[in-house]
Structures are given as structure tokens and as C-alpha cells.
Amino acid sequence: MVVPPRTSPRSWRAPAGIVAAGLAACLALVPASASFANPAQAQGVAAEASDAADPSIFRIATAGFVDTFNPFISIYLTPTNIIRYMYESLVQNASEDGEPTAGLAEDWESSEDGTEWTFTLHEGLEWSDGEPITSEDPKWTYEQMMQDPVLGTANGSLVSNFESLEAPDERTLVIHLKSPQASNPGLEIPVVPKHVWSEIDDIAEYPNDADVVGSGPYLLKSYSANQSIELVANPKFWRGGPKIDGIQYIYYTNPDAQIQALRAGEVDFVTGLTSTQMEALEGTEGITTHAGQGRRFTSISINPGSETPDGVAYGTGSAALKEVEVRQALRLGIDVETLMNQVLDGQGTVATSFIPAAFPTWHLPDDDEAIVSYDPDAATALLDGAGWVPGADGIREKDGQRLTIRLLADAEDITETDGAEYIAGWLKEIGVEIDVEATDSDTIDARTSVGDYDMYFSGWSVNPDPDYQLGINLCSTRPDAEGNGGTSQDAWCNPEFDRLYAEQHSELDVDKRAELVHEMLRLHYTDVAQITLWYGKSLEAYRSDRFDGFTLMPEQDGIIANQAGYWGYLTVEPVAEVSDAAATGDGGMTGVWIGIGAVVVLGAVAAILIVRRRKSADERE
Amino acid sequence: MTELLTPEEAVREEEDGPRGGSSFWRYLATKIGGSAISLVMVVVLGFFAFRVLPGDPVRKIAQERPMSPEQMDELRRQYGLDKPLIAQFWDYLVNIVTGNLGESYVYRESVSTLIGQYLWPTLLLTGTAAILAITLGLWLGQRAGWKHGSLFDKIASGTSLVLWSVPTFWLALILLMVFGGTLRWFPTGGMVTPGMRPGDPGYVLDVAMHLVLPVVTMVAVVFAQYLMVMRASLLDEKSADYLTTARAKGLRDDLVRRRHAVPNALLPAVTLVFMHIGGLIAGAVTVETVFSWPGLGKLTYEAISGPDLPLLQGTFVVFSAIIIVFNLIADLIYRQLDPRVRRA
Numbered sequence: 001m002v003v004p005p006r007t008s009p010r011s012w013r014a015p016a017g018i019v020a021a022g023l024a025a026c027l028a029l030v031p032a033s034a035s036f037a038n039p040a041q042a043q044g045v046a047a048e049a050s051d052a053a054d055p056s057i058f059r060i061a062t063a064g065f066v067d068t069f070n071p072f073i074s075i076y077l078t079p080t081n082i083i084r085y086m087y088e089s090l091v092q093n094a095s096e097d098g099e100p101t102a103g104l105a106e107d108w109e110s111s112e113d114g115t116e117w118t119f120t121l122h123e124g125l126e127w128s129d130g131e132p133i134t135s136e137d138p139k140w141t142y143e144q145m146m147q148d149p150v151l152g153t154a155n156g157s158l159v160s161n162f163e164s165l166e167a168p169d170e171r172t173l174v175i176h177l178k179s180p181q182a183s184n185p186g187l188e189i190p191v192v193p194k195h196v197w198s199e200i201d202d203i204a205e206y207p208n209d210a211d212v213v214g215s216g217p218y219l220l221k222s223y224s225a226n227q228s229i230e231l232v233a234n235p236k237f238w239r240g241g242p243k244i245d246g247i248q249y250i251y252y253t254n255p256d257a258q259i260q261a262l263r264a265g266e267v268d269f270v271t272g273l274t275s276t277q278m279e280a281l282e283g284t285e286g287i288t289t290h291a292g293q294g295r296r297f298t299s300i301s302i303n304p305g306s307e308t309p310d311g312v313a314y315g316t317g318s319a320a321l322k323e324v325e326v327r328q329a330l331r332l333g334i335d336v337e338t339l340m341n342q343v344l345d346g347q348g349t350v351a352t353s354f355i356p357a358a359f360p361t362w363h364l365p366d367d368d369e370a371i372v373s374y375d376p377d378a379a380t381a382l383l384d385g386a387g388w389v390p391g392a393d394g395i396r397e398k399d400g401q402r403l404t405i406r407l408l409a410d411a412e413d414i415t416e417t418d419g420a421e422y423i424a425g426w427l428k429e430i431g432v433e434i435d436v437e438a439t440d441s442d443t444i445d446a447r448t449s450v451g452d453y454d455m456y457f458s459g460w461s462v463n464p465d466p467d468y469q470l471g472i473n474l475c476s477t478r479p480d481a482e483g484n485g486g487t488s489q490d491a492w493c494n495p496e497f498d499r500l501y502a503e504q505h506s507e508l509d510v511d512k513r514a515e516l517v518h519e520m521l522r523l524h525y526t527d528v529a530q531i532t533l534w535y536g537k538s539l540e541a542y543r544s545d546r547f548d549g550f551t552l553m554p555e556q557d558g559i560i561a562n563q564a565g566y567w568g569y570l571t572v573e574p575v576a577e578v579s580d581a582a583a584t585g586d587g588g589m590t591g592v593w594i595g596i597g598a599v600v601v602l603g604a605v606a607a608i609l610i611v612r613r614r615k616s617a618d619e620r621e
Numbered sequence: 622m623t624e625l626l627t628p629e630e631a632v633r634e635e636e637d638g639p640r641g642g643s644s645f646w647r648y649l650a651t652k653i654g655g656s657a658i659s660l661v662m663v664v665v666l667g668f669f670a671f672r673v674l675p676g677d678p679v680r681k682i683a684q685e686r687p688m689s690p691e692q693m694d695e696l697r698r699q700y701g702l703d704k705p706l707i708a709q710f711w712d713y714l715v716n717i718v719t720g721n722l723g724e725s726y727v728y729r730e731s732v733s734t735l736i737g738q739y740l741w742p743t744l745l746l747t748g749t750a751a752i753l754a755i756t757l758g759l760w761l762g763q764r765a766g767w768k769h770g771s772l773f774d775k776i777a778s779g780t781s782l783v784l785w786s787v788p789t790f791w792l793a794l795i796l797l798m799v800f801g802g803t804l805r806w807f808p809t810g811g812m813v814t815p816g817m818r819p820g821d822p823g824y825v826l827d828v829a830m831h832l833v834l835p836v837v838t839m840v841a842v843v844f845a846q847y848l849m850v851m852r853a854s855l856l857d858e859k860s861a862d863y864l865t866t867a868r869a870k871g872l873r874d875d876l877v878r879r880r881h882a883v884p885n886a887l888l889p890a891v892t893l894v895f896m897h898i899g900g901l902i903a904g905a906v907t908v909e910t911v912f913s914w915p916g917l918g919k920l921t922y923e924a925i926s927g928p929d930l931p932l933l934q935g936t937f938v939v940f941s942a943i944i945i946v947f948n949l950i951a952d953l954i955y956r957q958l959d960p961r962v963r964r965a
Contacts, residue, residue, distance in 0.1 A: 059815075065923065067727050075682050076727070149695050157689040205729075225728070225738070226915040226923075228815035252810045253913040253922070256794055260802030261809040442928070445680060477690075486690045487683050 055574045056245040058547055060561070061258040061267040063251065066229070069208040069220055071190040072144065072151040077562065078249070080154075082229065083190050084566050085247075086214040088238070090119050090138055090173070090186030095553045095567040098359050098464030099510075100184045104133060104191060104215065104238075105173075114180030114508050115163075121171040126236045127193045129213045135167035138186075140194040142175075150204045155189050157468070180506035182513050183465040191215070217242050217570050226251050243549070243573040259541075262287060268547050271561040273539040275345035286545035292552060292559030294461075294538040295358045297351055299530040300407070300423075301458040301490045302327055306451030307478065314481035315451020318405055325386040326403075327528035332372060332379035333430040339422050340534050343415040348534035353521040354489065355466050356535040358554050361514055362466045364521040371525070379430045388431070396431035404433040408447065408456035411438040416457045449479060451491065458530070460489065464564050466517055467505060473524065474498050492529035538562065549573040648956065656949045663941040667934045668713050672706065678726055678928055700726055700930075713934070722938070723931035727923070732935035735920065742812055743916035747905050749832060750839035754901075755894055757840065758847025763886065765848065766855030767878050778852065781845035789904070793838045793911035800834060807833050810913030835912040843901065850893050854886040861885075888958050895951035902943055 064078025071083045091108065094101035105119040125133035144151045145159045152159065161181055166174040175185050196213050200206050209223040217239070218231040229249040235241035250267055252258040259277055261267045263284065273281070278289050303317035304327075320326050340348050349357050352364040352371055364371070372378075388396035388403055396403040407423065409416040417438050424434035447453050462469050471477065475493035477486035497520055504516035524530075538559045542550075551567040552558035560568040679696045682688070688696075697703045701712065716723055722732035761781070765774040784792070801809035808814070808831050817827050858864065859882065867877045902917075909918035917936060924932035 065727055068729050073729070075686055080686075149691075150699070152692065153695065153699075154686075156692045156695070160689060160691075207729075224815075226913075226919060227811060227813070230815065248815050250811065250815050251913050251915070253910050253919055257797060257801075257810045257911060257913055260797050263802040264805045264809055266809055442674060445677065449677065449680060487680070487688060487693070 054245070055546065057248055058244050058246070058269065058569060058572055059248045059250055059267045060269045061252045061261055062229075062249045063253055063255075063258070064249075066223070066225065069212070069223065070204070070206050071154065071192060071208070073153045073204060075154055081562060082218075082220060082231065082249075084216070084563075085218040085231065085569070086212055086216045086220060087190035087192060088215040089189050089191055091184050093187065093464045093553075093565045095551050095558075095563075095565060096555050097361060098554065098564060099361060100187060103186065104138065105186060108184070108186065110508060114182065114506050115177045117175045117177070117185055119173045119175070119186055121173070122238055123171065125215070125238055127195075127213055127215055128219055128234045128236050129193075129196075130236075131193065131195055131213075132170075133193075133215060134170040135173040136170075137194050138173050138189075138191045139165045139167045140198065141191045142189065144197075144203065145189075148204070153204075158185070158187075158189055161185070180508075181467075182505060182507050183467045187465060188463070217566055218247055221246070239570070242570060244547075247569060262541060262543065265543065265546075268543040269540070269561070270542070271538060271540040273541060275347050275539065278347075278539045278541065279345075281541050286543055287541055288544035289539070289541045290560065291347055291537040291539050293349065293356075293358050293554065293557040294536055294559055294562075295356050295463075295564065296459055296461045296538075297354050297356055297532055297535050298348075298457065298459040299351070299354065299532045300455050301448070301530045302330070302455050302528065303451060303453055304490070304492050304529060306491045307493065308480045309476050309478050309486075312481065316453070317451060318454045320388075320398075320401065320403055321405065321454060323386055324527060325382045326388070328526075329379040329382040329386075329430060330405075330427065330432065331528055331531045332375045332382065333427050333432065334423055334531060335374040335426055336531075336533055337374070339419055342422060343418045344534065344536060347537040347539060349537075351532040351534050353525055353532050354460070354462065354469060354530070355517070355521060356462055358535070358558065359462070359464055359466070360554075361510065362517050364518055364525070368518070368522065370522040376426070376430050383431060390431045394428070394431055395433045402433065403431065404435055406435045406437055406454040408444050408453050409436060409438045410441045410444060410457065412440065413457075419457070450481065458490070470501055470504070470517065470520060473529070474501060490529040492524075492527070494523065494527060494529075497523050544575070546575055547572050548575055645956075649953070652949055652952050656945050659945050660942060663938055663945070664714075664717055667937045667941070668710055671928065671930055671933045671937070672709075674928060678702075678930065681928075717938070722935035725924075725932040725935075726929045727932070728929075732931050735932065736917065736935055736939055739915065739917045739920045742914060743902065743905055743909070743918065745828075746832065746835055746909070746914055746916060747839070747902050750836045750843075751898060751901050753836065754840040754844040755847055758844040759851045759887075759890055761844075762848040762851025762890070763855050763878065763883050766852035766859070766886070767882070769852075769856055769859070774852075777848065781848045784841045785843070785845035787842065789838065789842050789907045790911060792841060793835070793908055796834050796838055797911060807831070812915055835908045835914055838908050838911075839901075839904070843897070843904070846897065847890065847893065851886065851890045854889045855882055858882045858886045888955075891958060892951050892955045895947050895954060898947045902940065 062078055064081075065076040066079045067076050068074050069079050069083065069086075071087055074080055074083060089103045090105045091100045092103040093099070102122070104121050104125060106122045108117060108119045110117045119135075119138075121133065121135055127133055142159055142162060142165055145156060146152075146162055149156065161177050161179060162185070163176040163178045165176070168174065177185065193213050193215075197203060197206075209220065211222075212220040214234065215237070217234055217237045219234050221230045221232045223229050228251060231247040231249075233242040233244060233246055250261070252261055252267075255270075255272065255274070255277065258267070258270045259273070259281065262270045262281070265286075273289075278291070281287055281289050302321055303315065305313060305317050305319075305322045306315040307313050336350055340346060340350060350366075351357075352366060352368065355362045355364065357363050383396055383403075386398075388398045391397045391402070405427075407420050409420040411417060417436075420434070420436040420438070424436055427434050444453075444456055448456055448458075460469065469489070472487055472489045473492060475495065475498055477488045478491050478493060479486055479488060500516055500520045500523070504513050504520070507513040507516060538561070540560050542560075549571050550560045550569070551571045552560060553563040553565050553567050678700070679693050679702065682696065683693055694703070701709060704712070713723065720733065722736070724730065725732050725735055728735055758781070761777045765771075765777045768774055797809055800806050810831075812828060812831050813824070814827050814831075817824055861882075864877060864881055867881045868874075872880075905914075905916060906918035906921055908914065909916045910922050913919070917939070920932065921936045921940075923929070924936060
């Protein structure tokens with residue numbers, strides 16, 4: 001006999017029925033709300049963007065830090081890239097080769113001695129709010145940076161040589177320099193609208209993250225931290241407005257999620273892929289992958305015997321590395337091309353020096369007489385000549401010192417850990433023992449800044465004008481023993497290099513300056529302050545079924561994202577016919593069937609459970 | 622189960638005192654005192670632990686961007702890194718007492734404001750996941766314990782333990798690939814579709830859709846611990862005399878379970894729930910990182926890669942405080958729930 005259940009306050013009901021109903025409801029909602037792919041092809045899921053996507057909004061996956069969109073303050077890559085799109089500078093870097101081209105200024109000339117530069121602005125320039133752009137705007141912008149060190153946070157080094165500014169008329173700006181300089185002083189500094197920014201109380205604290213007034217092709221409309229950044233096209237841009245309505249940067253914390261988002265059609269563009277990820281995407285319908293010639297070099301930095309600018313030695317660098325023959329032998333003993341093919345799948349260009357091939361004017365050509373290739377016999381001869389004699393185990397010795405060299409590698413970077421193993425193998429063949437120390441990047445930073453290393457993997461992103469990169473190889477930029485002071489590329493010092501630097505710094509004739517720069521790079525090469533390995537390619541992928549028409553920088557094999565310019569997304573346009581033939585396929589129906597199926601199954605399960613629960617123990621036994 | 626003895630032992634020690642009447646207050650004072658000491662330790666550790674980490678935030682920035690030594694010094698000055706360590710520590714202490722956690726290097730915003738902003742998405746995610754995991758775990762656990770050795774028991778225990786052993790990161794990525802990238806049932810990341818604003822029609826549904834995959838991941842990897850504890854403690858109760866009495870009265874089997882066995886078996890489970898809530902919030906780091914969920918976990922992850930010292934200190938102190946507070950609550954609740962502990 002069955003007693004009807006008494007409800008008591010202590011009864012703890014297993015909500016099987018409720019759970020079942022809830023789950024069923026959730027599943028049934030899925031087809032109604034999720035945008036289903038349309039399996040137009042027989043393969044099932046078609047590679048087609050989600051229906052919800054607006055064809056005139058270009059969506060970019062990003063994981064970039066944003067400190068602020070304030071152009072005086074912002075340091076990080078993502079906001080700096082966006083600021084390039086928002087504010088035109090006086091002079092822009094050309095997409096062809098990175099050389100100076102028209103920005104706000106259509107034309108410029110420098111005085112005979114290079115200390116006075118006169119810029120002429122285009123006629124009829126307008127800010128996005130319709131106010132005219134005059135020479136007062138750059139004058140005011142530069143003066144803020146010169147007067148307040150905080151406003152020089154981002155670009156202070158670019159105005160450190162400015163003496164004074166004049167704006168004799170609305171379209172003319174004159175920059176007086178403290179000393180002659182060859183690099184164009186109008187480059188790289190975003191010019192802000194004076195009529196907006198002079199009204200702001202505390203300029204340094206202004207986030208500039210909504211409804212921006214600017215002069216570039218796109219303007220920031222809204223920003224939601226770690227979620228999205230929305231830009232709108234600026235029809236008043238002097239080169240003509242973009243062909244799309246706007247850009248959305250959408251945040252994806254990790255690269256795998258970015259790739260899934262691209263596959264799902266939630267974003268249209270991804271950059272920073274590994275070669276493995278790129279291979280996985282190749283052949284996916286509607287997605288095009290692209291390997292661009294980047295502006296970054298990768299090198300093995302060698303401790304030349306760290307000294308402070310005053311000549312006091314510090315650090316733990318191997319004495320052997322002070323001998324130029326040993327450094328040259330190390331370069332001859334490493335097969336860079338094979339290494340690049342092994343650890344980078346060949347996605348790069350073998351380097352000559354620290355100015356990437358993307359800047360052909362300054363880059364040291366591959367056929368330069370100084371350049372040597374892999375030659376273990378020559379390396380052996382060099383070491384023999386320097387008195388390093390192979391010991392019992394084949395490792396060379398001199399005056400009782402074994403030729404053992406420590407190589408620091410970032411344990412999280414597989415190209416470094418793998419690369420280190422290859423290098424150790426090759427160098428062992430010429431009698432050099434490499435002791436690989438794999439550790440974390442912060443430790444590497446800390447140790448290299450106090451000279452506690454022999455060699456480590458390093459690399460920099462280089463700007464179109466080589467002056468800064470050359471400048472961090474001067475004797476005076478070496479840090480002190482605590483690692484404070486300048487930023488030095490390799491803690492290297494060569495007085496002849498310093499002399500040439502001063503000469504090129506004020507050489508206004510591009511051809512003569514290029515010759516000087518080549519001479520410096522040659523000197524740096526033969527002295528082996530570093531073994532420059534390669535210029536890695538930047539691997540990108542985009543939904544070519546939705547967008548096309550990117551401008552590369554450099555135009556020959558260049559990159560789309562992270563350019564030193566605003567060309568990448570400037571010319572992007574929607575692909576004419578995104579076949580929208582179909583939110584009506586059976587894709588939606590699949591979901592509905594799944595929903596219905598789930599309801600039926602869960603209903604049955606719930607019924608069985610309820611029936612079983614009504615039995616008492618002895619009925620079951 | 623050993624961890625569950627600690628409050629009992631603590632209570633017993635407390636109650637050895639001659640005056641049993643004031644024992645509750647003494648117990649409370651001891652527990653709160655202990656938590657306060659832990660908090661102070663966390664605050665001090667939070668400062669020094671991250672300072673001894675190698676890496677100079679300013680040098681790191683200078684590698685990404687042309688910077689003169691003057692600019693770098695200016696940044697150090699802005700960050701307060703030019704002061705001696707002990708002065709920095711003093712500033713930090715004074716700030717913490719006034720509820721100010723300093724200013725983030727990267728976001729150039731106050732850390733308290735940032736943590737406030739990012740706390741809600743984390744609470745939404747972990748709260749939903751916790752409720753589901755606890756409900757599912759306890760319910761499956763008591764069913765499995767009651768039918769000890771049945772097929773249901775084997776399947777439930779087996780599945781939950783397998784999922785518990787799976788690395789969170791891996792499971793999250795698999796779900797992301799299958800249901801996000803390939804099937805496209807759910808979004809591959811974020812909390813809301815860009816352009817959607819709170820209050821728009823469909824906003825709630827949009828957030829719910831974004832919630833599914835991260836919540837499923839979190840529930841899958843944690844519900845086993847609730848299941849196993851509930852199952853074990855129900856097994857303990859099964860042989861108790863009062864259940865024989867209940868059966869003798871002719872009660873239906875599921876009534877015996879629901880009215881008599883489960884309430885008693887719930888005790889250790891409830892303690893466990895509170896003990897693990899702190900851990901749940903900390904465990905959100907992985908899931909938030911995979912699914913680009915804009916919460917505290919992601920903020921911590923970004924702070925580490927900075928290294929954004931004030932933000933690291935802030936998230937560390939806040940996470941630790943949450944865990945300490947929940948452990949305190951667990952201690953107190955256990956004492957209230959279990960008369961055996963109270964009477965010792």
C-alpha cells in the first residue's frame with residue numbers, strides 16, 4: 001500500500017523534472033538564438049560568416065593591452081596602432097618602402113645646415129568635426145610635449161632636439177632644431193586638434209576613449225576594456241574616406257580562441273599566428289592566410305665584456321667572447337638557414353644585420369662583401385689561429401680555459417629552446433661547448449641587464465627611420481652595472497661606429513646617408529656584436545569571403561597589421577557578393593530537431609525516474 | 622575527510638576550558654583573530670613576493686618602443702619606482718589601510734576601480750558555475766551513495782572522476798573548438814557581442830549564450846568533489862539505526878532517503894562547499910583566459926605578463942581575502958550545523 005507523500009519542511013526534493021524541463025528549454029532555445037552555419041556544401045558545416053555580421057564592419061581579433069588612447073601617453077602596441085589611424089602626423093611613412101611621404105604636410109624642405117625644417121600643409125584640411133586643420137595644431141601639440149615631461153611619455157625622444165616652433169601662417173610650420181638631424185622631424189608624432197585638447201584640464205589623465213575628434217581614416221567611437229574597441233570611418237580624411245563603415249577590435253585572450261573565432265566567422269582578421277596554426281587554416285574555405293615581411297629581427301646577442309660608459313667592467317661574461325675571432329667563428333659555425341627552416345618552418349628571411357629587409361633603403365644587402373655564410377672549416381681555422389686547441393673530448397682550450405659558452409633561452413618559446421639545441425650541436429663540431437640555460441623571460445631580462453650572461457636570444461621591432469636603432473648601439477647608451485641608464489641593444493661599444501653615427505645623423509642627402517648606414521652595419525657585422533638570425537614573417541589570416549583589398553607595407557610581401565603606417569585597413573573593402581542565400585537551409589532545422597530530440601529524451605528519463613522513485617525498498621528486493 | 626576534522630578538533634580544544642558558556646565567543650574570537658593574522662601576512666607577502674620577481678616593468682616597455690633614458694626615468698618616477706623599497710612599502714601600507722590599492726601601470730587607473738569593474742563578470746561566471754556544480758554534485762552524489770555499487774553509481778562516479786582529472790585548459794579548448802569554431806552553437810569568447818549595450822533587447826540572452834561554454838567547463842571539472850563527499854557521507858548514514866526504523870514504518874524508499882538520510886549526510890558537504898568557493902573563484906583564471914571572459918582571472922593574467930605590480934598586489938590581496946573569509950564562514954557554519962561539534 002502506498003502512502004501519499006507528506007511534504008515536510010525538511011524534504012529535500014531532487015528536482016529531476018525541473019532540471020529536465022530546464023535543460024530541454026535551454027536546448028530548444030539554441031537554434032532560435034545561435035546563428036547556425038548553413039551547410040550549403042555537402043561537407044556539413046560551410047565556411048560562411050555568421051548571418052549577424054554587418055558586411056561593412058571589419059572585425060579584428062586582438063589580445064592587446066590598452067593603457068590609454070591618449071596619444072601623448074600611450075606606449076603599448078594596440079592603442080599605438082589605433083592612434084596611427086586616428087591622428088595623421090605631419091609626415092607619414094610610405095607604404096612602398098617606409099620612406100617619408102605626405103601627411104598633413106604636402107611638402108617640406110630643410111635649410112642647408114639641417115637645423116630648420118619648413119612644412120607646408122595641404123589646402124582645406126579639416127578635423128572630423130569640421131574645424132579647419134592649421135599649422136597651429138602641430139605647433140601646439142609639439143609644444144605640449146616639449147614643456148611637460150609627462151606629455152613626452154610616449155614620444156618625448158622625438159622632440160628632444162626641438163629648439164622652437166613658428167607658425168607664420170595657417171599652412172606653414174617651421175621647426176628650429178638644436179642640432180642638425182637627417183631624420184624628418186615631422187614623422188611619427190600624432191597631431192591632435194588644439195581646439196579640443198586645449199580645453200582639457202589635465203591632459204595627461206585624459207583617456208580619449210570615446211567620440212574622438214581626429215584627422216586620420218578611422219576614429220575611436222567607444223571602448224569597453226578587454227571586450228571591444230569600436231572605430232568609425234572618417235569621411236573627411238584627406239586621402240578620402242575608407243570604403244567600410246568601421247572597424248571593431250574584439251578581445252580574445254588566447255591565440256587558439258582567435259582562430260576558432262575566425263573559423264566561426266565571428267571575426268574577419270587574425271594576426272600573430274604560429275606556422276602550425278597557419279598550416280591548420282590553409283585550405284579552409286573563405287579564409288586566406290598571408291605571410292608578411294615584418295619589421296622585426298631575431299638575433300643572438302653576445303656579451304662583448306660589459307662595461308659602463310665610464311669603462312668600468314662588470315658582469316660575468318666569458319673572457320673568450322672578448323676575442324673577435326671567437327665571435328666570428330661562432331657566426332661561421334651556425335647554419336642559420338637550416339635553423340630557420342627547422343624552428344620557423346622557413347617563415348622568415350635570413351638576416352644580414354639589425355635593419356630588416358622591409359626597409360630596402362637602409363638594409364644591408366644580402367650580396368654585401370661583409371656577409372659570410374655557414375662555413376665550419378673557416379670557423380675551425382679562425383679558432384686554431386687564435387690559439388684555441390681541441391682537448392681530449394674535442395672541446396677547445398686555451399691557457400687552461402675551456403671554451404664553454406652559456407646560452408640563455410626562454411623556456412616558454414619553443415623556437416628558442418629548439419634553436420639552442422641545434423646551435424649547441426653545430427658549435428660542438430667546431431670545438432665550442434654550449435651550455436643551454438632555459439629559464440623564464442623575466443629572469444633573462446634581469447640577468448642580461450646586469451651583464452650576467454654570455455649569449456641570449458634577443459630581438460627588436462625596428463622603425464622605418466634607422467636613427468633610433470643605430471643610436472642604441474652607441475657607447476654612451478650602455479647601462480651602468482645595476483642595469484640603469486640607457487637601453488643598449490647588445491651592450492656593445494665601438495668608437496668608429498659612434499663617429500659614423502654622428503655623421504649619418506646630420507647627413508641630409510639620402511644616398512650618402514644610406515652609404516654611411518651600410519658602413520655602420522658592416523662594421524657591426526664584422527665585429528659580431530650579435531649574430532642576427534632572421535627577420536621573422538608576420539603570419540596573418542582573414543576572411544577573404546567577406547573582405548579584401550588590403551594595402552601591404554612594404555607593398556612587396558609586406559604586412560597588414562602592426563604596420564608603421566595606416567595603410568593596412570585603409571583600403572579594405574567588402575567582397576561584392578557575400579552569398580547570403582541562406583539562413584533558410586536545414587542548418588536551422590538541425591538545431592530544431594536536436595531541441596525536439598532532447599525534450600523527448602529528457603521527458604522519458606524524467607518519467608522513468610519518477611516512476612522508480614515511487615517504489616519502496618522491499619518492492620525492489 | 623581529514624580536513625573536515627580540523628574544525629571539530631579546534632572546537633574540542635576550545636571547549637576544554639573551564640567555562641563552557643563563553644566558549645562560542647572564544648571560538649569566534651580565535652577564528653577571527655586567525656583570519657586577521659592571515660590577512661596581514663597576505664598584505665605583506667603581496668608586496669614583497671612580487672618585488673623579488675625578476676623583471677623591470679619599465680625596461681620591458683622600453684623594449685617595445687623607442688625610449689630615451691630620460692623617458693624611462695620619467696616613467697619610473699610616475700610609477701613611484703624611483704623611491705627606496707622601504708618607502709614604497711610604506712606608501713603601499715598607508716594606501717591599503719585607506720582602501721587604496723594604488724594605480725595600475727598598464728591601465729593607468731586605480732586598482733580598486735579596476736577590480737570593482739572586473740569582479741562582476743567573475744561573480745556571474747563563478748556564481749552560475751558554483752550553483753550548478755553544487756546542485757548537480759550533491760544530487761548525483763546522494764543518488765549514487767544510496768544505490769551504492771549500482772550501474773548509476775558507477776557511471777556517475779566514473780564520469781565525474783574522469784572529468785575531474787582532465788586538465789581544465791584542455792577541456793575548455795576542446796569545447797571551444799567543437800561547439801564554438803566548428804558547430805558554431807555558441808560564441809567563441811567574450812561576455813557579450815560587441816555593440817550590444819545593457820538594456821538592448823536580447824542583451825540577457827546574448828550574455829547567457831556567452832556563458833554556456835565557460836560554465837559547462839567549470840562545472841565539469843569541479844562537480845566530482847561534491848559528488849564524492851556527498852556519496853561518502855550518505856554511505857556512512859546508510860547503516861544507521863534510525864533508517865531501519867524509518868523503513869520499518871513502511872516509508873517509501875526515496876522518502877527514507879530524502880527525509881532521513883540526506884539531511885544528516887549534508888553536513889560535511891556544506892562545509893566543503895564553503896571551503897571550496899574561494900578556490901572556485903581562483904580557478905576562474907584558466908577558464909576566463911581560454912574564453913576571453915572579461916573578469917578578474919583575465920586581469921590577473923594580464924597583470925602577471927606586465928608585470929603590473931600594483932595590479933598584481935591588488936588581485937593577490939583580493940583573491941586571498943575572499944578565500945580567508947570563506948574559510949572563516951565554513952568554520953562557523955560547521956559549528957552551527959552540527960550539534961555534535963557544539964556539544965563536543
